[in-house]
Amino acid sequence: MDPRSEVLLRQAGLFTGDLLLAGLPADDLLAELPRAWGWSWHAGEHQHLLARFGERCSFDVQAPPAAFDSAVLFLPKSRELTDYLLQALASRLAGKPLYLVGEKRAGIERAARQLAAFGKPRKLDSARHCQLWRVDVLDAPDTPVLNDLARHFTLELSDGPLQVTSLPGVFSHGRLDLGSALLLEHLDGLPAGPLLDFGCGAGVIGAALKRRYPASPVILLDVDAFALASSRLTLAANRLEAQSIAADSIHAAPVGLAAIVSNPPFHQGVHTDYQASETLLRHAREHLATNGELRLVANSFLRYPPLIERHLGHCQTLASGQGFSLYRAAIRQ
The missing domain is CATH 3.40.50.150 (Vaccinia Virus protein VP39)
Incomplete structure (x- = not known):
């Protein structure tokens, strides 16, 4: 199991509703969270997820259209991509929680500051050299046009x-x-x-x-x-x-x-x-x-x-x- 997924599962009680996992790794996380859907833009990881979970994972530059109660973004490398993905997710989550998870050496603490555009970020957990952050989206931004x-x-x-x-x-x-x-x-x-x-x-x-x-x-x-x-x-x-x-x-x-x-x-x-x-x-x-x-x-x-x-x-x-x-x-x- 990817260490970022392990950190999420330490807080599994938060994810009882319909959940979108954006940029998720190709591990067993979808099996552990039966109401979760995956959104991937990495073709190799998507193929592994598709073979195991079928239509529960999409491959695209746009978030899947289905409604969800919360979303988790697995921190990507690019700051510009992080900005786009956070806005795309937050635009669908007015009054709902948005989570950000990533490795410390990948800059999760810096990236967590980007959550402040949508509300007050809170660090929920730190383990496996990773951190999990949450923001409750107060004012949903407009959906970004990629x-x-x-x-x-x-x-x-x-x-x-x-x-x-x-x-x-x-x-x-x-x-x-x-x-x-x-x-x-x-x-x-x-x-x-x-x-x-x-x-x-x-x-x-x-x-x-x-x-x-x-x-x-x-x-x-x-x-x-x-x-x-x-x-x-x-x-x-x-x-x-x-x-x-x-x-x-x-x-x-x-x-x-x-x-x-x-x-x-x-x-x-x-x-x-x-x-x-x-x-x-x-x-x-x-x-x-x-x-x-x-x-x-x-x-x-x-x-x-x-x-x-x-x-x-x-x-x-x-x-x-x-x-x-x-x-x-x-x-x-």
Whole structure:
């Protein structure tokens, strides 16, 4: 059981009515709270919950429409996303309690101050290096319009300006990160055929690929519902079309890809996590066509070249700069 869930269960007597659990972990919490519903924006966790609890858990950037007597937000990493989620929940809870739970090292005490916009926050419990806070919503705010919270910026690329839209919580919200900037400079010469942007974020790489290779189908894959929503907005802003897949690993991608292009994540919340990237490198060959290739940008200190050599063959460093390296490996018969 996740320690945040354990803290909630210490106060289980508070949750006797219809309860919404927002951002819940993929554990047994829904089994322990039979009147609870889950709202997830993490595709991997949602799949685990869906397999066990069926329609009691939704995957979306919007809260499920059903009425509830209280809600718990599991603290996300992003302050902007926390703001949006708290407002979205509080808008449905006039005169009702809203709870916030999170790890101390994730900044739960700082985040609890954000509850003051809706009433007087109270700390209810502290255990397992986590805290549980409550606010009784006095004046429900207006329901936030997610797209109104988007940040828009323009990238001046060699083939013209690219419009980018990012939503709260998306990696490198409102700006181009250094790794993606390096990757954008080295998208030439990809083989013809389906192209996958793995860990698409706001869709910068995927949109650039589709514009540069209009005859090639482009697929954007990400674990985060807010990232996929952002990527669709980015594509629409540039009048481009691509397929999107919500998944937490390369296993959900199609086979026969001409190329996998990625600036893969290695952080999950406050924890460092390389699993998605390492799974990508171990199984990329299964999804690439003969003569297909991988192009991956990463922090130079990450020891990806040995993994690439082991699973894909010769690893070429195409470029390095500002702490990042761009690697290429091609599949040969």
